[in-house]
Amino acid sequence: MSLAPTLSLAAAPHGSLAAAPHGFLSPTGVEIAFLLVGLVTFGAALITVTTRQLVHAALWLVVALGGLAVEYLLLTAEFIAWVQVLIYVGSVVVLLLFGLMLTRAPIGRSPDADSDNRWVALAVATAAAVALVWVVTNAFRTTWIDLTGPAAGTTRVTGASLFRYWVLPFEALSVLLLAALVGAIVLSRKAKAKAKADADGDGDAGDEPAARTPAPVPAQKDGAR
Amino acid sequence: MNGALDVALRLVAVFVVFLVFPLVVGQTEHKVMAHMQGRLGPMYAGGFHGWAQLVADGVKFAQKEDVVPAQADRRVFQLAPAVALLPYLLVLLVIPIGPGEGAVGQAVDAGVFFALAVMGVGVLGSLMAGWASANKFSLLGGLRTAAQLLAYELPMLLAAASVAMAAGTVSLPGILHAFHWWWLPWQLIGAVVFFVAGLAELQRPPFDMPVADSEIIFGAYTEYTGLRFALFLLAEYAGIVVLCGLTTVLFLGGWHGPWGADGLGWVWTLLKAAILAFVVIWLRVTYPRLREDQLQKLSWTLLVPLSLAQIALTGIVKVVIS
Numbered sequence: 001m002s003l004a005p006t007l008s009l010a011a012a013p014h015g016s017l018a019a020a021p022h023g024f025l026s027p028t029g030v031e032i033a034f035l036l037v038g039l040v041t042f043g044a045a046l047i048t049v050t051t052r053q054l055v056h057a058a059l060w061l062v063v064a065l066g067g068l069a070v071e072y073l074l075l076t077a078e079f080i081a082w083v084q085v086l087i088y089v090g091s092v093v094v095l096l097l098f099g100l101m102l103t104r105a106p107i108g109r110s111p112d113a114d115s116d117n118r119w120v121a122l123a124v125a126t127a128a129a130v131a132l133v134w135v136v137t138n139a140f141r142t143t144w145i146d147l148t149g150p151a152a153g154t155t156r157v158t159g160a161s162l163f164r165y166w167v168l169p170f171e172a173l174s175v176l177l178l179a180a181l182v183g184a185i186v187l188s189r190k191a192k193a194k195a196k197a198d199a200d201g202d203g204d205a206g207d208e209p210a211a212r213t214p215a216p217v218p219a220q221k222d223g224a225r
Numbered sequence: 226m227n228g229a230l231d232v233a234l235r236l237v238a239v240f241v242v243f244l245v246f247p248l249v250v251g252q253t254e255h256k257v258m259a260h261m262q263g264r265l266g267p268m269y270a271g272g273f274h275g276w277a278q279l280v281a282d283g284v285k286f287a288q289k290e291d292v293v294p295a296q297a298d299r300r301v302f303q304l305a306p307a308v309a310l311l312p313y314l315l316v317l318l319v320i321p322i323g324p325g326e327g328a329v330g331q332a333v334d335a336g337v338f339f340a341l342a343v344m345g346v347g348v349l350g351s352l353m354a355g356w357a358s359a360n361k362f363s364l365l366g367g368l369r370t371a372a373q374l375l376a377y378e379l380p381m382l383l384a385a386a387s388v389a390m391a392a393g394t395v396s397l398p399g400i401l402h403a404f405h406w407w408w409l410p411w412q413l414i415g416a417v418v419f420f421v422a423g424l425a426e427l428q429r430p431p432f433d434m435p436v437a438d439s440e441i442i443f444g445a446y447t448e449y450t451g452l453r454f455a456l457f458l459l460a461e462y463a464g465i466v467v468l469c470g471l472t473t474v475l476f477l478g479g480w481h482g483p484w485g486a487d488g489l490g491w492v493w494t495l496l497k498a499a500i501l502a503f504v505v506i507w508l509r510v511t512y513p514r515l516r517e518d519q520l521q522k523l524s525w526t527l528l529v530p531l532s533l534a535q536i537a538l539t540g541i542v543k544v545v546i547s
Contacts, residue, residue, distance in 0.1 A: 055356055059301065062349065079395075082338040090345030091378065097352050098371035107298045107359050155335045155395050 034074045041067030049121075052109040058096050065089050075145055076153035235331065243314050247462035252279050254462075254506045261510045289451035294359055297448065301357035306449070306456035309350025312343045313463035320470040321398045323480050323490035329398060336397035337385050340471055341378075344426065347460065348374045351428075351435070354457070355445035366444020369435035369517060373425055376524040381422035383532035384415040387539045388475045401479040408478070411542060415535040416476035418528050420501070423468040425524070427461060429505060431512035434520055469501035470494075477501075 044063035051057050065088040072081035104110075115121065162170055255278060259266030271277025293299055319336045321329035333339045348370060355367020389395045391412065392403040409416075425432035436444035446457050473479055477497045480490030515523065 055298075055301070059353065078333070079335045079338065082335050082342045086338060086342035086345060086382075089349070090342055091375070094345075094348060094352065094371050094374055097349075097356070098368065098375070101352075101356060101364060101368050101371070107296060107357070155338075 030074055034071060037067050037070045037074065041071065054100055054104075054106075054110050055097065058093060058100060061096070062089055062093050065093065077158070078153055079155040079158045080153070239317050240314070242466075243317050243463060246466045247459055248279055250462045250465050250502050250506075251458075252276075253502065254509075255279075257503065257506045258510050261507070283455070286452055286455035291451045291453060292448075294448050296359035298357040298359070301353050302448075303453070305350045305354035305357060306453045306460070307350070308353060309347050310456050310460040310463065312347040313460060313467050315343050316340045316467045317463075317470070319397060320467070320474060321401065321479065322470075322494040324398075324401070332396070332398055335395045337389055337395045337400070337475070340397070340467075341382055341385060344464075344467065345374065345378060347464070348426070350457075350460070351445045354449065358445070358448040360448050362441040362443075363445050363447050365441050366435045366447070369441075370428065370445060372517075373428065373432065373435060373520065376521050377422040377425040377528070380418050380524060380528035380532045381426065383529070383536060384419035384422065385475060387415040387532070387535045388412055390536065390539050390543060397474050401474060401481070404478045404481055406478070406481070409476075412476050412535070412539070414531055414538070416472065418532045418535065419476065420468070420472050422524070422528055423472065424505065424508070425520070427464040427468060429461070429465070430509040431515050432520060433514055434517050437514060465502055465505050466498070469498040469505065472501055473497040 041064050044060045044067060048057050048060040048064055051060065065084065069081045069084040069089070072078075072084060255266050256274070267275040267278040267281075269275055270281045293302055316339075318331045319329065319333045319339055321332070323329075351370040352367050355363045355365075355370065358364075388400060388408075391408060392400040394400060394403065428435050436446065441447070446454060449457060473494055478493075479497075480494050482489065482493035
């Protein structure tokens, strides 16, 4: 991974307009690698949504997200690639596995790991994919990443563009995340208060709502045993 | 051609370090624990002070039958040790031990991020092992592992971010080039938080609730035998090497020392990392295991606020001196 060629990325918001036309007839090594990794990522993503084994789905998700990180690397966005690994592989999937193990994660197939909405889901996914591909290719049709020049996706470049050109969206997003955080705490406390009220009301209602708490500090229940 | 040879040599060197250093830490642990607890420890293998005990252990592990439980998920079960071990090998690639070009496996632009991101992946191995064993003790161990990782990843990242702020770069050699001796007191809180959180991420005592033998046998690794079990143990010791190396580089000045860094830089790095490894073993021998709720409380109510305070301090000092 760290052997990725020193490359560059359209991190700058004003991508240089292509002067020379670019062809696809003689692909470079990076382009071939990009395509192959893309295929692996796509395959892993497909298995993720089709497999009947819940934990396997989560593990294939690791492959898909890791593949995306490699794609970022090949496009010279090194910082973004590591953030992808840190956030998605290291935290989101761990959280997902934690949730699965806490609720139910049988070895083998889960007979109910199936949805009647599969065709609707397929239609929505296809529509979303087509829209995204169409918009992105149209928007960045003239932007080309110079893979041979000095690396343009380094932390310095990414940070500069983030905090010079995109400060407002960045700050808005952080406020949004803060709101989500506060919301999660409010929700979990409400569930806890309700569980307590139920337990006070009639004796046997302690088990069910407590298990539903999103539990940002899951293990505290252990200590209360 | 020369370039390819250079890369190959570096990879081989890192691989040798990866194979040797964890074993040295393991052997040191045998001896230090024996001395601290006033017992002999293994004294016979090989003659002098039982120096060959590790070899004997290795032979023992290799001889044992590799058992996969009948109810287990075979492939995930078998894959888990590799997932636990490989990330530490990758992290070793980016830790610089000296100031020169040749003293780091591969200089990565966002080294701090790379190291922490890849270290987090290793925990997936424990989770896979815990789930795939089809054993409730293993599952409990896996759950505790996940809870522990989620709790301690945050303070570790924040502490590392503080150093990156101080240095103005996230490259590990870059941080060391910017180092001054007064960073030691300046980043002291961050250093303690980072080291403690790292210990917890490695599930080393006193944070070994996920493998608490008196409650859940050996947590996620209960069903493992033979070489696969040895790989998990190796992952733990490789993790100690990586953690001590990272703490040395980020907080203790790496190759900087009282008599200059020229030529002797790597000695300083190794010396500091070795002292830290000794502390890791020392803590194992002296501290009782934290209960699960104490463990979570320590992270969320102490380490996270401390690391945020460290970031605030770093920011203030940085603005004042610039």
